[in-house]
Structure formats: C-alpha cells, structure tokens
Amino acid sequence: MVGAIGAVVVCAQDAPLPSGSVSVNVGNHSPVTVISTAQDQSRATMRGAAMVLDLHMALTLRNDSPGRIHGITLRVVSQEVAMGGKGSVTIPSLNVAPGEVFPIRIDMQLVRPTQVAGGGPLAQVDLDGVLFQDLSFFGPDRLNSRRYLTACEKEAQRDRDHFKRILAASGKEGLRHEMLDSLQRQSDLKPLAVKVRRGGPVVSSAAAAPTERLAEFAFLQIPDSPVEPVQGWAQIAGNEARAPQVEVRNRSGKPIKHVELGWIVSDQAGKQYMAAALPSAEPGLYLPPGQSAKVLQDSTLNFSSNGQPVNVRKMTGFVNQVEFADNTVWVPSRQTIDLPVLHKVLSPSAEELRLTNMYYRKGIDALIDELKKY
Amino acid sequence: MKHPDQATLALQAGGDLGVFARWKVERHLASCDRCRDEVDAFAALREVSSDLSEIPEIQWNRLAAEMKANIRLGLAAGECVRAGEPALRDTPLFTGMRALVAVASIAALMITGIMLEHPAPTVLADDGMVVQSTSNGIEVSKGGQMLRLNNPDNVDPQQRVTYSPDAQGSVRSRYVDPATGYVTINNVYAE
Numbered sequence: 001m002v003g004a005i006g007a008v009v010v011c012a013q014d015a016p017l018p019s020g021s022v023s024v025n026v027g028n029h030s031p032v033t034v035i036s037t038a039q040d041q042s043r044a045t046m047r048g049a050a051m052v053l054d055l056h057m058a059l060t061l062r063n064d065s066p067g068r069i070h071g072i073t074l075r076v077v078s079q080e081v082a083m084g085g086k087g088s089v090t091i092p093s094l095n096v097a098p099g100e101v102f103p104i105r106i107d108m109q110l111v112r113p114t115q116v117a118g119g120g121p122l123a124q125v126d127l128d129g130v131l132f133q134d135l136s137f138f139g140p141d142r143l144n145s146r147r148y149l150t151a152c153e154k155e156a157q158r159d160r161d162h163f164k165r166i167l168a169a170s171g172k173e174g175l176r177h178e179m180l181d182s183l184q185r186q187s188d189l190k191p192l193a194v195k196v197r198r199g200g201p202v203v204s205s206a207a208a209a210p211t212e213r214l215a216e217f218a219f220l221q222i223p224d225s226p227v228e229p230v231q232g233w234a235q236i237a238g239n240e241a242r243a244p245q246v247e248v249r250n251r252s253g254k255p256i257k258h259v260e261l262g263w264i265v266s267d268q269a270g271k272q273y274m275a276a277a278l279p280s281a282e283p284g285l286y287l288p289p290g291q292s293a294k295v296l297q298d299s300t301l302n303f304s305s306n307g308q309p310v311n312v313r314k315m316t317g318f319v320n321q322v323e324f325a326d327n328t329v330w331v332p333s334r335q336t337i338d339l340p341v342l343h344k345v346l347s348p349s350a351e352e353l354r355l356t357n358m359y360y361r362k363g364i365d366a367l368i369d370e371l372k373k374y
Numbered sequence: 375m376k377h378p379d380q381a382t383l384a385l386q387a388g389g390d391l392g393v394f395a396r397w398k399v400e401r402h403l404a405s406c407d408r409c410r411d412e413v414d415a416f417a418a419l420r421e422v423s424s425d426l427s428e429i430p431e432i433q434w435n436r437l438a439a440e441m442k443a444n445i446r447l448g449l450a451a452g453e454c455v456r457a458g459e460p461a462l463r464d465t466p467l468f469t470g471m472r473a474l475v476a477v478a479s480i481a482a483l484m485i486t487g488i489m490l491e492h493p494a495p496t497v498l499a500d501d502g503m504v505v506q507s508t509s510n511g512i513e514v515s516k517g518g519q520m521l522r523l524n525n526p527d528n529v530d531p532q533q534r535v536t537y538s539p540d541a542q543g544s545v546r547s548r549y550v551d552p553a554t555g556y557v558t559i560n561n562v563y564a565e
Contacts, residue, residue, distance in 0.1 A: 050518060078521055087514070087523045090559040103554050107524040109511075143563070186533055194539040195506040198564055244541055263541070276539040297541040347536045350548065350557040357533055357550040357557075 017042040022055060023121040031065030031130050031138050032072070035101055053110040053122055062101045065138075069096040070153055071131040073145035078110055078123040088128060088143050092152035092350045095133075095373065147258060150329045151321050156351035160374050162334045163355065167371065172364055179359040179367070182348055186356070189347060192265075192273040192310065195302040212237040217246060220318035222336050226252030227259050227319050230292060239309035241265070244278050245296035246317055248287075256287040258323035259295055264345055265303060266314040273310065274345040276301055277320060286325070318342065377409055378402060387416035503564040505545045507537040512545045514562040523560035528552050 017039065024037055041056040063069050071094055076087040089106050096102050110122060129139030131149035139145060167175045217232035232246030244263065250256050258280055265275040280295045287293045303310040322330040337346055348356070359367045378386070378399055385391045386399045403410045503516040513522035525535045529549045538546040543564040551558045 076521075076523070087512075087521055087560065087562045089523070090561065091556050092559065093557050102556075104556075105526075105551060105553060105558070107511075107526065109513075109520070109522040109524060111515075111518070111520040111522075113518050143561075183533070189536065191534075191537070193507055194537070194545070195504060196539050196541065196543055196545060196564070197502055197504050198543045199502060274538075276541050278541045281542070297543075299541050299543055301539065301541060347538070347548070350559065353533060353548070353550060354555075354557045357530070357555070360530065360533070361555075 014043060014045045016040075017044055017053065017055065017122070021053075021122045022057060022125060023123075024057075024059065024125045026061075026127040027140070030127055031063065031067075031069070031132075032061045032127065033064050035060040035062050047111075050111050050113055053112075055106065055108040055110070055123060057106040057108075057125070059104045059106070059125075060101055061104060063096045063098055065130075065132070066098050067132040067134065067136070068098070069094050069102075069130055070133050070156075071149035072104070073128040073139070073143060073149065074104065074106070075126050075128040075143055076106065076108060076123060077126075086143075088145075090145070090148065090152075092149060093156050093354045146327065147321075147323050147329060150323075150327070151331055152350050154329055154331045155349035158331065158334055159349050159352045159355070160371060164371055167368065172368065175367065176359075176364050179356055179364070182352060182356045183360060185343070186348060186353075189345070190271065190273055190305060192275060193304045194276060196276070197300050197302075199298060199300070212242075215241075215312065215315055217315050217317040220316060220339070220341060222319055222332060224333060224336070225319040226250065226254070226322050226324075226330050227256065227287075229261065229317055229319060232295075232317060234315060236312050236315075239303045239311050240300060241275075241303070241312055241315075242300045243296070243298055245294055246278065247292055247294050248319075249292045250287045250289050252322075252324075253289050255289065255325040256322055257285055257325045258321075259285065259287070259319065260321040261295060262318045262320040262342075262346075264316040264318075264341070265310065265312045266316075267310045268313050270313075271310075272316075272341075272345050273303070273305070274347070275303060275315075278317070316341070377406065380412070383409060383412045384416045387413045387419075503543075505539070505543060505562050505564045507539075507545055507547065512537065512547045512560060512562045514564050521562065523547070523562060525549055525560075526552055 019039070021042065022037075022039060024034055026032055026034055036059070038058045039056060041054075043054050045052045045054070059074075061072075071090065071092040073088050073090040076089065078086075087108070089104060091102075091104060094102065106125065108123065127139055128143050129137055129141050129145035129149060131137050131146070131153060135150055135153060137146045137149070163175060163178065166178050170177075212235050214233050215236040217229070217234070219229040219232075221228075228249045228251050230247040230249055232244070234244035235242040246261055248259055248261075260280070261278040263275045263278050264272055266272050278295060278297060280293070281297065285293060285295075303312065318332075320332065324330070332342075336342065347353075355367060355370065358370055382391070382395070382399060386396065386403075389396075391399060403413060503514060505512070505514045508522065510527075511522050511524040513520050515521075525547060526549065529535055529552060533550055535547050535549040538548070540546070544561055546559055546561045548557065548559045550556070
C-alpha cells in the first residue's frame, strides 16, 4: 500500500489517499461496531525527499453492549512510519446508551522518507478499551486505558457531585458563578511546552550545558492520599530536568500497583507551571501496605514557554493518581484540587471541561439538565 | 515524408532503440533509401570504432615522462617570452579592492566551513525518539519519520488545547472537539 501511494504521489505531487490506507479493527466480541468510516479529505503530498500523509478520519461507532459506555480509547499505530511510536485517541465523559451511535474523529499526519517501501496499511486503528458506567472494562488494554479511563470517570463523578452540590446550595446563579470562575481559570493557565526524550540529555554538548545540579522535590501533603511521598530528586540543568525519582510509602491498607505524581516547576521569576506527570515505571510496581518504593523515570524533559526556556528553580510534587492491585483507582478530592497551589496550575478534569463548554455554548439551563441525567 | 533525426538513426544502427521506436524507424527505412544509407553509415562507423578500441599496449611511464618534459619546455619558453613584464603578483589585477574581496571571500568560506564542522552546542540530539507538543498537535518523531495527532483548527479560544507530558515518554493533548462536542484526548508515546 505504501509503495503504491508513493508511486502515485511521486507522479502527482499531491494525491488523495486510496480507501484501505487505514485499517480499522475493533476486534471480535467487541461492545462497539464500526458503522461507517470516512476519510475523503485525506491526502499524500511530496515535500522534498519526504512524503507527508494527512489522514482525516471520521468514524461512527455503535454501542452494541447492554451497558452505557462512559469512555473509549482507540489505538493508532503506524509501525512502518513511526518506528515503534504510537498514538491513541480517547473520548472520556461519554454517556452512550445501548444501541446509540457516536462519532470519533482522528486527525493524523505521518511523515516518512519517500524511499521507504512496504506493504500493508499506512496506519492501523484498533480498540484499546471501553469503560462502562459500572466501571467494568472491555479491551486488550495495551495502553493502560483501563486505569486512565477509570481515573477520568472518578474525576467526572467527583466534579459532577461538586457542581450538583453548588446547584443545591446556591442555585442557578451559584452554578453560573462557578462556571465563569472555571472558564476564567482555564484561560489564565500558563501553557508550558515540554519535549520529552527517553534516556540521556536533550542537549548534545555537555560543554555548553549549564552545570547540572541535584534539585530536591518539595511535596504537597494530601491527608487523604493513600500514598505519601517521602523524598525525591531530579538532575536540573537550566531548562532541562533529567532522571526524576521519588520515594513513596503506601499508607493505605491495600496493595498498590501504580502511582502517578504531579510535577510543578517554578521559574526564576517565581511563576509556577504544571510541568509533567511522573508515573511509576511500567510494569512491575507492587507496593504492599506500609512499604516504600521508588517512582523513577530515565527520561529528560525540556521546558519552555512562548518560545523562551523556563529555567527550573524549584520543584513541587503531589500524588495525583493511585491504582490499587484490585484495579480500583484513587484521585484527589475536590478540596485538594481547590488548594491555592494546585488551583493555579492544574487543568480542569475532562468532565469539568465538557460541562463548562456546555454552559459556554448552550447556557445554564442546558447544563442543569445535563447534571440531572446523572 | 518526415525523416527520423540523426540521433534516432544512430541508435537504430546500434540496436539501442526501444521496441516501439524501432518498429517505427524500421517502417520508415523500408521506404526511404536515404535514411537506410545513413543507418548503414552509422553501422560501418561502429565497426571502425570497435577496431580503434583495440589499441596496442602503451608504455605509460615513458609517455608520462615525455609529457612532463614537454610541459617544462613550454613553461621555460613562456618565461623567455614574458621577460621584462612585471611579475604576476605586481599586476593591478591583484591589488586594491579586488584583493580585498578575494580575501574576504576566502575568509567567509573558511568560517562557513568551521561552523558546519562544529555546530552550535545547543543543537538538539534528536537521534532518539522524541515526543513533544507543537503549534497544532502532538508528535512522536525519530530521524526523518514522524507521527502527529492534530488538534482541530476551530477549538474555542476560551477553552484552548491543554498539553500534559508524562515523564515516561508520552504527551497528551486535550480539547473539546467543536464538531462532536466531546472532550477528546490524544496521546503519543515514545515506546
């Protein structure tokens, strides 16, 4: 397929992609069925010695299961192009009843040298997982979608309950005020561009890099967290952070199999940014009650904002997500994420984003009707 | 009657034309004595050429020595003829602005060469797999290959796209899809 497209594009410089360029497979006994696939606008273009493939897909899926779907993740793989790199498209905060159809859009661009030959589809889209209302899950879960979708659903329940409480306590005006406050916070968030590379430093010349120093994490104490961060460090050189590691202790009564810490950095002017998530390495963490373990990653992160490097002066960590061995997931409470230090830097949950978007587009009454559905 | 050009006839004589072109020329030759003669002449020339290629063994060392001696003789003769003229370096050709331009050009060439040989130290070592956010999406790249998941063009400015990197080697982008109204989370992984 790739070779055939290459031959066509070399002649034409710009050509539509033939059908069959992307394979869509949701697997056997899947709770969803592909109703239609459209990729009319997809094109292949020659740019110098490279071929650029723009894939615009519109999928329509149907819920063929007896349960309500609350989240779905599709895996996108182009083995030939990305050499092991892969992508995924997740739709959390769904509420799809049995028999209902729902759309998913995938906008993807692949760049590869013209000379690469090969057969098979350019990209493969397959189902990684479906989460239902009762938190049951279906799918191969190659990308840990079960944990991610469950965490999104827990955050969604938390935030819907929060907005319902406000509606009950302060009425329509109270809810409107809360929505406006959230929209303001979303537009005030300082974007931080981060480049992540597994392994060594991003800067190639050690002579040019500022002197590397070992910087220690400060931790935000969250009383109801099942995990307590004890100590942690990262190697810092200017706007680069390398090899972060944090020792954590399980203070819950259940064994833990995954911990994710949030990582906040402050620059020389004291501005704070949500820099990254620091998850425990996959796979292998098993943390019995009362025991300690290290959360560490052999990666280098490069921070910048508006094209300018953000030199790291201070680092703060907090427990953001915990998965227990029984597949249940803990996320911070609403009281925790409303703490001033987190309120300034944390993006809202997917559900808060959806609900504020609904208020912004359809008004307060549509939002109240939506909250009543849950 | 339209005749084939000389190049076509020469290729026909050597049997180097493609199938269709050869068929066309042969049809023409069947009815054109003039072109047939041309082709015969080219064919005869090929015979001579192949004979010429069989040249007797040459004593290269002796030939080289003779050429060197002839060159020296030519240089000596040139000096005799130029006697009394100013030396080359004293001619106006290599003085003033022209000399300055020549020196500046050489200097620029050398500086460019040094810069290309020793790149600026902040050049990124992107020989490994890198994940990052870009102006319109998130991408994983290695060498000249790249997979990018794009954001829609018309995301609400009030609720812009947020990016969340992960120290394990992935980056997430999140937005409300204006077409579907769903929160969509794209993720690329360097694994």
